[in-house]
Amino acid sequence: MELLFAWRYFKSKKSTNAINIIAWISVLAIAVGTTALIVVLSVFNGFEGLVRDLYTDFYSDIKIAPAKGKFFVLDKATQQTIQQTQGISQLSYVVEEKAMLLNGDYQTIVSLKGVDENYARTNRLTAHIKRGIYDLGTTDQPLLLAGTGIENAVVADPENRGLPLTLYLPDRGAKSFSADGGMRSFNVDISGAFMVQQEFDNKYAFTNLPFLQYMLDLKPNEYTSIEMAVANPDQLQKVKKSLQRALGDKFTVRTRLEQNQSLFTVMQVEKWVIYGILSLILLVAAFNMIGALTMLVMEKQKDIGLLKALGANDNLIQRIFLSEGLVLSAIGGGIGMLLAYIICFLQLHFKLVKLEGNTFIIDYYPVAMSGWDFLLVTCTVLLVTITASWLPARKAALQLQSLKS
Template sequence: MPKLPLTTFIAWRYLRTKRKITFVSIISLISLIGVTIGVSALIIVLSIFNGFNGLVTKILVEFDPHIRIEKKLNLSEDDLSQIERAISDIHYIKGYAAFVINKAMLISDRNNRVLYIKGIEPDKAHLVSGLPDKIVLGNFDLSENGGLPKIILGLTIADRLNALVGDTVTLISPSFSTMFGLVQPNVKKFVVSGIFESNNKDYDGYYAFISIGSAQELFDMVKKINGVEIRLYDINQSENVKRMIQSKLGDNFQVKTWYDLHRDLYSVMQIERWTAYVILSLIIFVATFNILGSLTMSVIEKTRDIGILKAMGAKNSDIIRIFMFEGVIIGLIGTGIGSLIGFIVCYIQEKYHVFPLDPTIYIVPSLPVEMKLTDFIAVGLAAIFLCSFASYYPARRAASIVPSEAVRWE
C-alpha cells in the first residue's frame, strides 16, 4: 500500500483520530453534512431542470423545424431557388419544405375563432414536422382533389368549435379581392380531415394546417411563400448549419434555429436554472464558513503541535498544506457522498416515478429528471474549491505561528 505524503497523513489524522468529541469536531461534522446536503440538492435540482428542459425541447422540436429561413418581405420563386442552391451541398439536412402562414378567422356552425393558418407541402410534411404522427382523429390528408380542400385542426380548437372530422368550416382571410366592383375578404370552405394533439397548448389551440396551394390562394400569395423550414439529421448541428446557410445567402435572409424561435422561453428557463443554482450554492457557502471556523479553532487547539513541527524543520508551506488538506478532505468526502445521494434519488425517480404529477394538469405523469455528467463535475469542483478557499485563512494563520512562542505558551 503506497504511503501518504507527510502533510496529507497529518491532516487525515487530525480529522480522523479524536480521543474525545470536541466542539471543533462537531463543527467539522456539521461542515461535512452541509457540503453533502448542498451537493446532493444541487445535483437533484439541476437534474430536474434538465428533465423539464429536455421535455420542452422535445415537444417544441417535434412540431417546429430545426432551422427556418425567412425574409422581411415574402419570398419569391427566385428566392426559393437561391435557398435550394445554398442548401443543396449541406449533408446535415434531412429535408426542407416551403410554408405560408397568416391569421384568419375560422367559422364553424357553432362558433368562430381567429387562428394561425399554416400552409404546408403535404408530401414533405413528414420530413420537416411531426404533424403526421400527431393525428389523433381522422387522417393526415390535405389533398385538394375532388370536392372541398382539407384542413387539420388542433384538438383544443376543435373542441372549442365543436368541430368533428368530416365537418365543413369556413376560413375568412384578411386579404381582400375585388369582385363586380366590390371589395371583399377572401373566403374559402374546408373539410376537417384530421385533428392533431401536440401536447403544446399554443399549437393545439391556435394553429390549423392546410395545403400550401390553398394557403397561397386564401392569402393572395400566388407564387410567393413566407419561408422555408429545414430539419436536420442531428439537431446539435443547428448552429453550425445556420452559419453555413447565412454565409451563402447573405444578410437579406433571416436564418433562425429552433433555439432562436423560442429564445424568450429558453432564456426564462436558463434564468430559473441559474437562480436555483445560486440559491442552493448558499448551502455549500454556509458550510464553508463552518469549515473556516472549525479550522481556525483547530489551529488554536493545535498550536503546540504546530510549534513542534516547525521546530523539527517543517516549512510554512508544509503547515499550510496540512490545514488546507483538511478543508479539501471535507470537500472531497462531502462531494462524494452528496453526489452519490443525488444520483440515487434521481435514479429512483427516473426508474420508479416516486414523485408523481397530476396528469390532468401536466403532460407527464411524474417529475422528469435527466442526469448529466457535466453537472456532477461542475458541482463537485465548485464544492471542493469553496472548501479549499475557506481553509486558506486558517492555514495561513497556522503558518505564521512562531515555534518558540507556541511551545512557551503551551
C-alpha cells in the first residue's frame, strides 16, 4: 500500500513545478551516479583481467623457492615429494641471476633465467614471441630468448644472428668484484624476442639451464626455484597447501597471484578509492532528494491529516514517504544501470573509446561487466536514498496536521 501511495504522489500534478523539477533532478543525479559507478568499475575489471591474463601467460601457476638464501640443492627425497604431489601437470627447474648483456657500446642489465625443456609447458610465453623462435641453445652454444625491450637496448636482431653479443655473469668464486675481475663472460646470440608487457620485456631473458649452472658453478641439482603448472586451476590452492605441508618451512610456495601480491593489492585499492569518490555523485542526489521530499511533505499536508484521521499511524506515514524515496531511486537507478550496460556493451564490441599513446598492449579501454558490481551499486543507491529519505519521512510522520483549512 505504501508503494501505491508513493507511485501516485510521484505521478500526480503538484501545485508548483519546482517540486517536479527537483524530483526529476534527483532521478537524473541518481542515474548519472549509477552509470558512472558501473562503467568505471567495469573498466577496472577489464584492466585487472587483462593484467591477470598477461601474468598468467608469463608466470607459472606455482613457484617453489628457498625460504632463506638464493640457491638450494634439491635432494632426491624432496624431489620425489614434489613429483608425487597430486594435481601437478608440469615441473620446471629454474636458475635465475642478474647479468649484463653487451653489444659493442650498447649494454643493459637483464634478469637471466636458465630453464629446462619443460619450462615452456608451465606458461604461455611462446605465444608472445614476436620475432625469431623459441630456442635456448646448448651448454656450448647458448642462445637467448629476450624481451623486446632488451632486444632494442642492445640493438640485436634475432632474424640476423652473428652479432658480437657478450654475456657477463658474476663469478661466485671471486673474492672481490671489480672492472677487471669478479665477472665471467661468454659469447651468446639472441634466437627470439617476446613481448608480453613492458615490465617483463625490459627485464627478462631466458637461456638453457645447464649453461647457466655452468657459468655460476652450480651443481646439477642446484636451483633458485621450481616452477609448475597444475592440471586443474580450481585446485590451485589445494595443491599449494599440499606442497607447503610436505616441504615444511624450508621452502616458500606461492601461487601466481601471491608472486605479484603488491600489484593486485594496489589495483584493488585504486578501484575502491575511485568507487568512494564517484559515490559522492550519489550524495549530491541525496541532497536533491531531501529537498524534493520535504517540499512534497509540505504539498501533501492535508493528505497526511486525512490519513491520520482515518486511523493511519506515524509508522505508516513514514513508510509512505520512504517509499517515495525508493520510487525515485528505483527509476534513477534503473535508468543508470541500463545506460551503463549499453555503454559497456558498445565498448566491449566496438572499442569506441581508445587509449592514447599507443604504448599499451591494446589500444582501447577494456571492459568486463560483473553481476557483483551491479549488486554493489544497487545496495549503495538504496543505502544513500533510504538515508536521504528518512529525515523528511520522519518529519511528515511526527508533525501535527489539521483538516481545517
